[in-house]
Amino acid sequence: MYSEKHNDSSSNPLLIEAARNLVARRRQAEAADAVMLARRVGISPDAWQAGVLRSTERQVALLCSRQAGKSTVTSLLALHEALHRPGALVLLLSPSLRQSQELFLKVKQAYAALSGEQIHAREESALRMHFSNDARIVALPGGKEATIRGFSGVDLLVIDEASRVSDELYQAVRPMLAVSGGRIVLLSTPFGKRGFFFHEWTEGGRDWHRTRITADDCPRISKSWLDAERATIGDFWFRQEYLCEFVESIDSVFLFADIERALDAEVQPLF
């Protein structure tokens, strides 16, 4: 019969060394491929999500349907940056504090789902996480330019629901990336033909990695559900929220029609 001592692999230095090497190799591989982190969290990314996780572009724009999975993939990107870049500063920005917190909650849930993670959360609150490798993830209140201006040396700046964030805020945060050479990720559904998100998407040039995902491209949204939704919310909202079209806002469509009518001498008065 074996004694406990002989049976105990935890005291075998060769096995310990081999296990350490394996962990180190896995960490190295995960540092180079964020898809591995997604899988460790228990998420099997869609092909486009994998593309985003593996992109090395400095500027990323995601034009996606509601519920396509844009916040999920971006939260993984944020977590990857924090776990694999010691001292990294990751900022999460949205039109409102509630939305920033919502995205931050996804980061926290992903972190909580990791098993055997070596980087510990030193400090954790509803708005920020500070890790043992000195990396930080901070959720920012949208709309308050003054609170946001203090940050510099940002490695990853995420702007969720970007089409609804003001141009002033965008202009205030972009310089935070200047010195660090950090990355920016914009994710949004469209919201009319205006604002920086529309501008970067349509005229921002080649410096952007752009991904457009309609509801039809999402395997978790069924055609029958979409048909029912279209009937409920109407064509205008459906095209915007699910087909990712930069349709004119209802107000501006009416305004434009009014102006056209006023300018068109051929139009007969209604009364």
Ligand SMILES: Nc1ncnc2c1ncn2[C@@H]1O[C@H](COP(=O)(O)OP(=O)(O)OP(=O)(O)O)[C@@H](O)[C@H]1O
């Ligand atoms: N690869 C995936 N595998 C399984 N579930 C996923 C995947 N990606 C996202 N999801 C799930 O799909 C749902 C929507 O994801 P998420 O909130 O990221 O979408 P969104 O595009 O940000 O939506 P919204 O426009 O409403 O903000 C969530 O329940 C999320 O957990």
Ligand SMILES: [Mg+2]
């Ligand atoms: Mg979202």
